[in-house]
Amino acid sequence: MTHLDITRRNFIVSTAAAGGGMMLGFYLPSAAQAANIANNPWERPTAKDGQEINAWLVIDPDGTVTVRVAQSEMGEGIFTSLPMIVAEELQADWKAIKAEYADANRHIKNNNVYQRMSTGGSGAVRLSRVYLQQAGASARERLKEAAAKDWGVTRADVAAKDSVLTSGTKRGTYAEFATKAAQITLDKEPAIKIPDQYTFMGTSVARLDTPLKVNGTATFGIDVRLPGMVYAAVMAHPIPGGDAGTRAQRTLKSFDFNAIKARPGVIGAYELKPQGDTTSGVQPGVAVVADTWYRAKTALGLMPIQWEMGPDVAINSNGLFDRMRKALTEPGAAVSRKDGDAEGAIAKAAKKIEGVYESPYVAHACMEPMNCTVAITNDRVDVYGGFQNPPGALSVVADNLGVQPNNVYTHTTFLGGGFGRRSRNDEVRQAAAVAKLAGKPVKMVWTREEDFRQGTHRPMAVTKFQAGIGADGMPTGLWIRSVQHSITAHSRPEAVVNGLDNGAIEGFRTNVYNIPNQYVDMHIRNSHIPVHFYRSVAVSQNIFQIESFIDEMAQAGGKDPMQYRIDLTKDLPDYQLVLKTLKEKSGWTTNLPKGTGMGIGLSVAFGTVVAQAATVSVTRRGALTVEKIVCALDCGHLVNPSIAEAQVQSSIVMGLGDATIHEITVDKGQVVQGNFDTFPIIRMNQMPIIETHFALTGGDKWGGMGEPALPPTAAAVANAIFYATGKRVRSMPFSHTDLSWS
Amino acid sequence: MNAVPSQTLMAPRPLNRRMFLLGAGGLVATVTLVPQFAKSDTIAFPNNSLSYIKTAMGEGAINQGRITLDLPVLAETGNSVPITFNAEAPMPDGTFVKRIMMFVPGNPEILGADYILNPLSGSNVSIGTRIRLARTQNVYAVAQYSDNSRWGTQFNVLVTYGACVEDIFAVENEEYLKRQEMRGLTVPDELRGYVVQEGK
Numbered sequence: 001m002t003h004l005d006i007t008r009r010n011f012i013v014s015t016a017a018a019g020g021g022m023m024l025g026f027y028l029p030s031a032a033q034a035a036n037i038a039n040n041p042w043e044r045p046t047a048k049d050g051q052e053i054n055a056w057l058v059i060d061p062d063g064t065v066t067v068r069v070a071q072s073e074m075g076e077g078i079f080t081s082l083p084m085i086v087a088e089e090l091q092a093d094w095k096a097i098k099a100e101y102a103d104a105n106r107h108i109k110n111n112n113v114y115q116r117m118s119t120g121g122s123g124a125v126r127l128s129r130v131y132l133q134q135a136g137a138s139a140r141e142r143l144k145e146a147a148a149k150d151w152g153v154t155r156a157d158v159a160a161k162d163s164v165l166t167s168g169t170k171r172g173t174y175a176e177f178a179t180k181a182a183q184i185t186l187d188k189e190p191a192i193k194i195p196d197q198y199t200f201m202g203t204s205v206a207r208l209d210t211p212l213k214v215n216g217t218a219t220f221g222i223d224v225r226l227p228g229m230v231y232a233a234v235m236a237h238p239i240p241g242g243d244a245g246t247r248a249q250r251t252l253k254s255f256d257f258n259a260i261k262a263r264p265g266v267i268g269a270y271e272l273k274p275q276g277d278t279t280s281g282v283q284p285g286v287a288v289v290a291d292t293w294y295r296a297k298t299a300l301g302l303m304p305i306q307w308e309m310g311p312d313v314a315i316n317s318n319g320l321f322d323r324m325r326k327a328l329t330e331p332g333a334a335v336s337r338k339d340g341d342a343e344g345a346i347a348k349a350a351k352k353i354e355g356v357y358e359s360p361y362v363a364h365a366c367m368e369p370m371n372c373t374v375a376i377t378n379d380r381v382d383v384y385g386g387f388q389n390p391p392g393a394l395s396v397v398a399d400n401l402g403v404q405p406n407n408v409y410t411h412t413t414f415l416g417g418g419f420g421r422r423s424r425n426d427e428v429r430q431a432a433a434v435a436k437l438a439g440k441p442v443k444m445v446w447t448r449e450e451d452f453r454q455g456t457h458r459p460m461a462v463t464k465f466q467a468g469i470g471a472d473g474m475p476t477g478l479w480i481r482s483v484q485h486s487i488t489a490h491s492r493p494e495a496v497v498n499g500l501d502n503g504a505i506e507g508f509r510t511n512v513y514n515i516p517n518q519y520v521d522m523h524i525r526n527s528h529i530p531v532h533f534y535r536s537v538a539v540s541q542n543i544f545q546i547e548s549f550i551d552e553m554a555q556a557g558g559k560d561p562m563q564y565r566i567d568l569t570k571d572l573p574d575y576q577l578v579l580k581t582l583k584e585k586s587g588w589t590t591n592l593p594k595g596t597g598m599g600i601g602l603s604v605a606f607g608t609v610v611a612q613a614a615t616v617s618v619t620r621r622g623a624l625t626v627e628k629i630v631c632a633l634d635c636g637h638l639v640n641p642s643i644a645e646a647q648v649q650s651s652i653v654m655g656l657g658d659a660t661i662h663e664i665t666v667d668k669g670q671v672v673q674g675n676f677d678t679f680p681i682i683r684m685n686q687m688p689i690i691e692t693h694f695a696l697t698g699g700d701k702w703g704g705m706g707e708p709a710l711p712p713t714a715a716a717v718a719n720a721i722f723y724a725t726g727k728r729v730r731s732m733p734f735s736h737t738d739l740s741w742s
Numbered sequence: 743m744n745a746v747p748s749q750t751l752m753a754p755r756p757l758n759r760r761m762f763l764l765g766a767g768g769l770v771a772t773v774t775l776v777p778q779f780a781k782s783d784t785i786a787f788p789n790n791s792l793s794y795i796k797t798a799m800g801e802g803a804i805n806q807g808r809i810t811l812d813l814p815v816l817a818e819t820g821n822s823v824p825i826t827f828n829a830e831a832p833m834p835d836g837t838f839v840k841r842i843m844m845f846v847p848g849n850p851e852i853l854g855a856d857y858i859l860n861p862l863s864g865s866n867v868s869i870g871t872r873i874r875l876a877r878t879q880n881v882y883a884v885a886q887y888s889d890n891s892r893w894g895t896q897f898n899v900l901v902t903y904g905a906c907v908e909d910i911f912a913v914e915n916e917e918y919l920k921r922q923e924m925r926g927l928t929v930p931d932e933l934r935g936y937v938v939q940e941g942k
Contacts, residue, residue: 111872112822121910339927494850502935506911510918514925537910571924607913703913 036098036208037079039217042411045098051178053142055106055113056135057086059178063163065092068102070114071124072388073209074418075650076706077643078124080207084639085129088200089136089192092174093163099208104390104410118389120423120533122606122704125639129702133192139181141190146180147172195637195698204642209414221371221385221413222445229373230267232434232444233297235305236285239312239669240454241530242278243490250310252284260288260303265295269303270437272430275400278530280426280491282400283454287434293445312528312669320666321358324462324483324525328356333481333521334500336509342466342519345477349468353556355549357465358731359541361485361529361664362458363679368416369451372431375441376401381408383432384443386415388423396425400432419654420533424456449674457664457671458534459485459504461541465549468517473557474567477517480508480546484538486524487531499524507542507603507711512575513550513568529666535654536605536707543603544659544732547715551599551722561600561719562588565611574634574697575602578609581695582632586613590723594741595620596627599719601712608635608703612652614688614716618724622740626656626717628689631709636701638694648692648709655713657682660734785894787882790852791845798841798856799886808893809842809885812870820875823899827857829867829885839867841886848879861888875899877912 038045050060058066067083083099102114115131116123144158147165150172151158158167163174174181195201212218237250257269272285286305290296346352372385374397381403387393390410398405415422431444446454463482470476484504489496501524502509509520534540554564562583569575579602582588589598595618602611610633617625631648638644661680665672673679718729725741785806787795795804812826831839844855854873867885875881884894922929 335933337933338930339922492850502915503911506914510911510914512921533910572921604914604917606910607917 037212038100039212040219040411041073041079041099041209041414042101042103045100051182053139053178053182054135055102055110056132057090057139059174059181061175061178063093063096063173063175064098065090065096065163065174066098066100068114069099070102070107070117070128071119072101072386072390072412072415072418072422074119074386074388074415074422076119076124076647077207077640078119079209080205081125081639081643082128082132083208084201084205085125085132086136088198089133090140091160091162094200094205096163097208101390101412104394104412105406105408108391108394108405117391118423119418120388120420122608122706122708124706126607126702126704129639130192134189137190137192138186141186142181142184143174143177145184145186146177150177150180201639202637202641204640207643213414218414220368220416221373222368222416224373224384224413224443226373226375226384226441226443229375229441229443230289230291230438231293231296232287232289232431232438232442233293233300234272234285234287234430234434234444234446235300235450236272236283236430236454237307238453239309239528240283240671241456242310242312242528246310246312246528247274247278247284249308250284250312251308252286253306253308255286255306256304260299263290263295263299263302265291266299267291268438269300270434272433272437275433276396276429277491280396280424280429280530282426282430282433285430287437287444289434289438289440289442293443297447309669315527315669316667317360317665320460320525320527321462324358324460325356327483327523327525328462328464328481330523332499333523334498335519335521336500336502336505337518337520339519340477340517342477342479342517345517346466346468346479349476350471351469351556352466353469353552354464354466355552355728355730356462357545357548358462359460359544360732361460361531361666362534362540362658362662363452363455363664363673364417364419364421364458364534365452365662365676365679365681366415366417366419366421369446369448370421370427370454371443371445372428373441373443374431374435376435379407381432382411383408383428384411385413385428385431386418386422387412387425387428388415388418388420389425392423393425393428396429397432400429401436419535420537421456424532426454426456426530448676452664452673452675452679453671454530455671456530456532458540459487459531459538461485461504461545463508463542463545465546467549467553467556469553469557473559475513475515475553475557478511478513478515478519478553480505480518480520481522482508482520482542482545483523483525485526485529485531487533487537489524489526490531496524504538505542506538506605507546510604511546512572512604513565514571515568527666528669529664529671535651536710539603539605539711540655540658541732543601543711544714544718547601547603547712548718548728548730551715551719552728555722560590562613565600565602574609574701577695577697578602578611578632578634581693582611582613582630585632585691585693586615586630588613592723595724597720597723597725599716599721599723601715601719603708603711603715605708605711606704606706607701608633608705608708610708610712612709612712612716614713614720616717616720616724618721618739618741620741622725622738624660624721624734624739626660626686626688628691629656629713629716630691630693631712632693632695633709634695634697634701635703635705635708636696636698638696641694644694644705645692647705649690651707651709652690652713653682653687655710656686656688656717658710658732659714659717663733663735785896787884787894788845788847788852790847791843791882794843794845794853795884795892798843799884799892800890802890802892804884804892804894806894809883809895811881811883811895811897813881813897813899820877822872823875824870825873825881826868826870827883827885829893831863831867831887836861837887837889837891839863839885840888842867842869843884844873845882845884846873846875846879847882849874849876854881878916
C-alpha cells in the first residue's frame, strides 16, 4: 500500500485567522522523515532485502537497520522504546533505525525465538530489556569481529559507533560488514550495559509512529484491505458469556435472510455456532456478509432475528450488587492474608471504623471497535488485526479452523486502543468462523453497540473494611473482606484453589502499610458477564476502595493523610521517596477553602510505585471539577521519558473516567450501555492539569509504565472530594453520589 | 512444607561384591574400590508430590545427591526452559537408574516429567528436554535406582515471565513476601502462593 497519492487523510485543513477564507495545507512527508515503520507495520519498512544478523535485526546494504518488535503498538510507544534498547547496545545511527513487527508464525516455528510476544502486564520494556540489550550487543560484537578479521586486528581494537566501525585509520560501515557478521559465532556473548552506562536509553527521542498517525497512513485493523475481500457485520447473542449450563439455554432460534436478501450488496447471512469457551470462544450469533461494511451492518440491523434468551434474562445490576453485599456476611470466605489477630485488635481498639465500597463493571471502550480480517486458502490462513497476543490469535485460528499452526500467519496492525481487551482473541475466533462460512476473505467489524454489548469488561467488586484505631491515632488492625467477580475463576478455574484468586484482590492482600494485625479474605461471585483484564487489572477498582478507607482511618485518628502514609511506609525507601516528592511538588495541604480540596492516592502495580494528589473543586450544587493532578512515581529506570509521561497522562484520563463516569450496568441479562452517549468517557474540556514527577530509585528496579498510573486517580479524587465537601464517596462512579454541600 | 521423615537406609553392600559388566560373559573382577553408600542428607520434597513418588517409587527417604539438574538460574520466559537431568549410573555393582521424576510445584500441574529407564539406557544417564515454568520456583528431581534407593535434588529458577499463568502480579507478590519477612511477619506456606497454590 503506497501513500504517495494524496488521499483525503493527507490533508491538514487550516482556516485563515482573518478574512474568513479557508486555506488548505498539504503535508507531504519528506523521504527522510517518512516511513520509519511501514504503514502496514507487519511489513518490511524498506524495499530492500537486508542481511539478518539475528532474529531481532536486519541490516540493509544502505545501512538501514530494521529492528523487530515483539510487542504490539497500542499507543504505549513500544515501536520506539524497544528499538531504542537494541540501538543502545548496537550503537547504530538512530536516524538509520526502522522498525517492524516480529513474525508470530516464525516465533512458533523457531521455538519461541522472540521470547514473549504478548503485550500486557506493563511488561514490554521491563520483561524484554535484558534480551533486547543482549541482541543488540551480540550483533555489535559480531560486526566488530567481522571488521577485526578483515583488518587483521583483535576485536578489542575495533570501535563501533553510529553504524561505523573504526580501528586506527581503518573505517567501515555496518552495512559493509553485515554479511560477514551474520556468519560469525562468538565463543562468549558480551555483557550488556548497566543503566549507568546508558547514553541513549533515557532520552526523549521522537516516536517513530507519529508521522504515520498524523498523516493517517497508519494501518489499523479497521483499515485492512485485501483483494477480493468482503465485509461482515455480526451480532452475537445479546446476553453474552455465561457458563456452559446457561449458555446451552441461550441460543439463536432463527433469522430471516429472505427479508434482506435483495438489499444492495448483500452476499449472505450465516449462523455462528457456539464453539469453545463461553466467553472467549464463539458465541451463538449471526453474521451478515456484504460488499461494504455499511451495507452489511444496515442489512443485519434490518434482518429479523429470534433469540432464546435463557435464564440469565433475570439478571440485573441491582441483583448482582445485592448478591455481593450479602456475601460479605456469608461463611466460607477464602483467606489470603493473616498477620496477627486483626479481629481481636479491632475489637479492643480505642476506636473502630468500617466501610463498604463498591465498583461496577467497566468497558475498555477502545476507540477502534473489535475487528479482524481472515483470508483462508488451501495452503495458508492469513489473519489481520490489532492483537495484543499474536501467537494466541494464531493458535485460536488454527484451533477453530482445524489447520496446522505452522500454516497460520498473523499480521498485527496498529491498535486503536488495547487496554487488555485485545488479548482475549474472541473476535479472532469469530472472524475465522465467518471467513470459513463465507468462503472468501472477510473483514469483520463490530458496531459500537456490539462492542459494548459483548464485553469483555472489568470485573465488579464489593469490599468491606474494618479498622481499629489506637489512642495515638495510628491503626492497630485492618480487616478486609472482598467480594469479586474473578477473571481467573472463569478463564482458568484450575488455578483458583478453594475459592482463592489472589490476583483479584491485588492491592488488598499485598497492601504495603505497616499495620501490625491484618486480615484479608474473599468470596468469588461471578456472573454471566464476560470479564477480562482491564488496564491495571484488579487494582483499577481495588485501590479506589482501600485508599479511600485508608483516608477514613487517617481522619478517624486525627491524622493528615499524606503524613499517615509516610509514617506507615517508613521502612520502604521507594515509597518514602515517592510520597515526599509528591508532598513537595503538589504543595500538599488539607487546608483549602470549603468547596476545594486535595486528596491523595497511593498504589503499586507491575513494580512501579505511584502516588497522586488531586485538587478538586465542587460547587455547592455538587458539580465536580478536577483541576489538577500531580503524580510522583518510581519505575526504577526510564527508556523514553516523554513516552512514559504520556502513559501517565493517558492512565490518569482513564482513571478519572473510572472515578467519575464509567459504568456498565446489566438489565434483563444484557449490557445496557451501547455507545458513548450512555457510556461517557473523559472529554478534552474535562482534562485536568497533569504534572508528572519521576522519583527514581534506580538499581535493580524496572517497573512498568503502561498501567500503574491509573489506580491512584479515583482515590485521590474521592479523597479530595472529602476535603472539599465533607462527603465520603464509597462507590464508583462518583456520579451516583450527591456532592452538594452548604 | 514438612520434611519427609527419615527411614531406615539400605544396608551398605559388602566391599567385595561382584561387578556385573553389561553384556559381558559374566567374568568377574574383584573391585577393591567401590563407592560407599555413604550416609547422606535427605531432601524434603513438596507435599503434593509425595503421593506421586509413593505410587511410582514406594516409600522411603530421598537422599540428597547422585542426580543433578542443569537449569538456567534466570529464565527470561517460562515458556521453554532447557533442563538436563544427569544421574550417576551404573554403579559398580550394576544398580542402574530405573525412574526419574521431576516436580514443578509452582505450576498448575506439579508433575513435570516422568522417565522410566532400563539398564540399556546407558552408562551416562543424561536426559535433556525443555519445560514450561509458570513462575519462579524450585524444580525438584528424584531418581530411583534399581536397588530402590531414591536420590534427589532441587534447583531454584527465576522466571521473569511465567508461561502457564499470566503472572501479572508476580512482582507484587514477591515484594509482599519480602516485606512481610522484613517486618518480622511469618507468612504460612498456604498463604504464600499467588494465583496458584504451591503444589496443587
